[in-house]
Amino acid sequence: MHIVDLKDLDIRLLRLIADLYRDDPLTHAYLLYDVIYESKATEAVFALDGRNRVAGYILMWRGGRRLGVHVWGSADELLDVVTLKGPAVVQLYSDRLVDKVLARLHPSARVEGFVDMVVDEDSFTPWNSGEAVRLKPERAEHVKAFAEFSRARKRFVEGPQELLRKWRYYGVFAEGKLVSVACAYLRMPEVWCIGDVHTLKGYRGRGYAKTVTSAITRDAVLSGATALLHVADGNIAARRVYKALGYRILRTRPWIIV
Numbered sequence: 001m002h003i004v005d006l007k008d009l010d011i012r013l014l015r016l017i018a019d020l021y022r023d024d025p026l027t028h029a030y031l032l033y034d035v036i037y038e039s040k041a042t043e044a045v046f047a048l049d050g051r052n053r054v055a056g057y058i059l060m061w062r063g064g065r066r067l068g069v070h071v072w073g074s075a076d077e078l079l080d081v082v083t084l085k086g087p088a089v090v091q092l093y094s095d096r097l098v099d100k101v102l103a104r105l106h107p108s109a110r111v112e113g114f115v116d117m118v119v120d121e122d123s124f125t126p127w128n129s130g131e132a133v134r135l136k137p138e139r140a141e142h143v144k145a146f147a148e149f150s151r152a153r154k155r156f157v158e159g160p161q162e163l164l165r166k167w168r169y170y171g172v173f174a175e176g177k178l179v180s181v182a183c184a185y186l187r188m189p190e191v192w193c194i195g196d197v198h199t200l201k202g203y204r205g206r207g208y209a210k211t212v213t214s215a216i217t218r219d220a221v222l223s224g225a226t227a228l229l230h231v232a233d234g235n236i237a238a239r240r241v242y243k244a245l246g247y248r249i250l251r252t253r254p255w256i257i258v
Contacts, residue, residue: 001055001077006035006044013046016054025190026118026228026250027093030070033186034061045078058082065155066258071097079104090256098254109258113233117247121221125246129207131172132215135181137164145171145178152200167196170215172208180208182216184227192220194229197238210241217245 004013014035021032034042041063047056056073060082067088071079075097084090084104091114092098102109135142146169147160168187172180179200186193194216199208213229220227231238233252 001074002048002052003077003081004046004048006042006046009035012052016046016048016052020054025188026116026226027072029186029188029191029193029228030061030068031057031059031072033188034059038063043082045081047074047078049074060084071101076100084258086258088256088258090258092254092256095254098256101256105256106258109256112255112257113252114230114255115233115239115252116228116230116250117239117242118226118228118250119217119221119242119245119247120226121224123246123248124217124221124227125244126218127207127210127214127245129211129214131208132170132211133173134215135164135169135171135178137161142171145173146181149178149181149200153198168216168219169196170212172211174203174206174208179203180212182209182212184216184220187220187223188225189223190225192216192223192225192227194220194227197229209238210244213241214245 017032017035021028038061041061043060045058046054049055056075056078058075058078059070061068067086069084069088069090071090072093079100090101092101098111135146137143143161143164146164150160167183167185169181169183171178180203182197183195184192185195194213197209197213217227229242231242
């Protein structure tokens with residue numbers, strides 16, 4: 001195996017990354033997206049086999065509240081050349097590496113099962129309640145409402161306007177305030193990643209999560225992409241909502257939460 005760092009990115013390595021994505025967009029969307037759009041916050045190391053193909057990689061994105069890590073393929077040797085410190089979410093694509101990754105993390109780290117669910121234009125079943133509103137960064141009332149929503153859920157967002165500009169959000173307003181949101185935080189021609197689905201306490205059980213998830217999913221599938229989301233294996237209520245919209249289970253993977 002030959003180890004290559006993203007700092008040494010050249011056209012050859014870029015083509016190898018693009019080949020991975022082309023062969024399996026639902027697995028490698030984060031890799032290509034972060035290399036192209038989040039390069040300043042992204043680190044990665046790759047293991048190349050004897051035929052100069054990517055056999056494994058560790059991708060690290062430092063642009064959020066916690067380090068986001070993806071460990072794919074034959075990454076055993078790569079674990080010896082990266083440092084994983086601080087709060088992190090480590091997504092694994094194989095059970096085989098769980099123990100080896102855990103050994104390099106804080107003792108408080110725990111393993112959870114997460115389900116990847118997908119839907120496309122043919123299988124999507126929209127929920128048209130008419131309540132979802134696209135949150136636009138140029139509208140001051142949307143920026144203010146989003147900032148207040150973030151404080152209410154105790155997630156303090158720096159630059160709510162910038163986040164609304166970067167990610168595509170829908171929300172539901174009730175009693176004069178924003179009470180539920182969902183977004184697409186990664187958008188590629190083949191894949192949109194849907195997430196940050198949250199409804200404030202006191203407003204749950206009214207179908208708001210289904211409403212906002214349907215709205216952003218509609219945008220994804222109408223663009224021609226497959227919508228992909230991740231949900232905790234034990235979150236039966238959320239899985240039921242997504243299934244009603246046409247989402248199906250693609251796979252279940254181990255995540256390590258630090």
